[in-house]
Amino acid sequence: EVQLVESGGGLVQPGRSLRLSCVASGFKFDDYAMHWVRQAPGKGLEWVSGISWMRTLIGYADSVKGRFTISRDKAENSIYLQMNSLRTEDTALYYCAKGSRIGLVKGAYDYWGQGTLVTVSS
Amino acid sequence: AIQMTQSPSSLSASVGDRVTITCRASQDIRKDLAWYQQKPGKAPKLLISAASTLQSGVPSRFSGSGSGTDFVLTISSLQPDDFAAYFCLQDSNFPNTFGQGTHLEI
Numbered sequence: 001e002v003q004l005v006e007s008g009g010g011l012v013q014p015g016r017s018l019r020l021s022c023v024a025s026g027f028k029f030d031d032y033a034m035h036w037v038r039q040a041p042g043k044g045l046e047w048v049s050g051i052s053w054m055r056t057l058i059g060y061a062d063s064v065k066g067r068f069t070i071s072r073d074k075a076e077n078s079i080y081l082q083m084n085s086l087r088t089e090d091t092a093l094y095y096c097a098k099g100s101r102i103g104l105v106k107g108a109y110d111y112w113g114q115g116t117l118v119t120v121s122s
Numbered sequence: 123a124i125q126m127t128q129s130p131s132s133l134s135a136s137v138g139d140r141v142t143i144t145c146r147a148s149q150d151i152r153k154d155l156a157w158y159q160q161k162p163g164k165a166p167k168l169l170i171s172a173a174s175t176l177q178s179g180v181p182s183r184f185s186g187s188g189s190g191t192d193f194v195l196t197i198s199s200l201q202p203d204d205f206a207a208y209f210c211l212q213d214s215n216f217p218n219t220f221g222q223g224t225h226l227e228i
Contacts, residue, residue, distance in 0.1 A: 059216025108156035112165035
C-alpha cells in the first residue's frame with residue numbers, strides 16, 4: 001500500500017524557516033517524481049515544487065522561487081522542502097504527492113499524503 | 123508559466139444531472155491534463171489522467187476529453203457522492219499549474 005506521511009509543519013514567525021519532510025512507502029521510491037502542493041485555508045490547490053526521480057529536474061512556483069528548496073533522499077525514502085524567508089501568504093496545508101509515471105517528471109500525481117499545516121504569523 | 127483557466131468556479135446541480143467543467147490552458151499542453159476531486163478535509167483524489175484516462179476504481183460516469191488547450195470533465199449522471207470540489211492540473215511542464223477549482227453543490 002502506497003503511503004506518504006508529511007511532517008514538520010507548525011507555527012512560525014514571518015522571515016523564519018521551516019523544513020517539511022515526507023516519508024514514502026509501498027512503492028519503488030527511486031522510480032518516481034515527487035511534488036509538494038499547498039492549499040491555503042478555503043482556497044484552491046497550488047503546485048509548489050517538484051523533483052524528478054534522479055534529481056536532475058527540479059521546478060518551483062514563481063511564488064516560492066529563491067526561498068524554498070526541494071530535495072530527496074533515496075536512503076530515507078523521503079523528500080524535503082526547506083522553506084526560508086517565510087511570509088504570511090505561505091500559510092497553507094502542504095501536501096506531498098507522488099508522480100504516476102515511472103522515470104518521467106510529466107504525469108499526474110496519483111497518491112497524496114494527508115498534509116502538514118504551516119502557519120506563518122507573528 | 124502556463125495559466126489554467128477553469129470554469130465555472132461554482133455550479134449548482136441536482137442528482138441525475140449531466141454536468142461539464144472546462145479548463146483552458148494558455149498554451150498547447152497536448153494531453154498533459156489531469157482532473158481531481160476533493161472533499162472537505164481530504165486530500166485530492168485523481169480521477170482522470172492524460173486528459174481522458176479514467177483511473178482504476180473511478181466510476182464510469184466520469185469522463186474527460188480534449189487536447190491542446192481545451193479540456194472538459196463530464197459527469198454523466200450526478201450522484202450524491204459527487205458533490206465536491208474539482209480541479210484540473212497541467213503536468214506538461216514545470217511549473218505545473220492547477221485551475222482555480224469548481225465547487226459543485228446541490
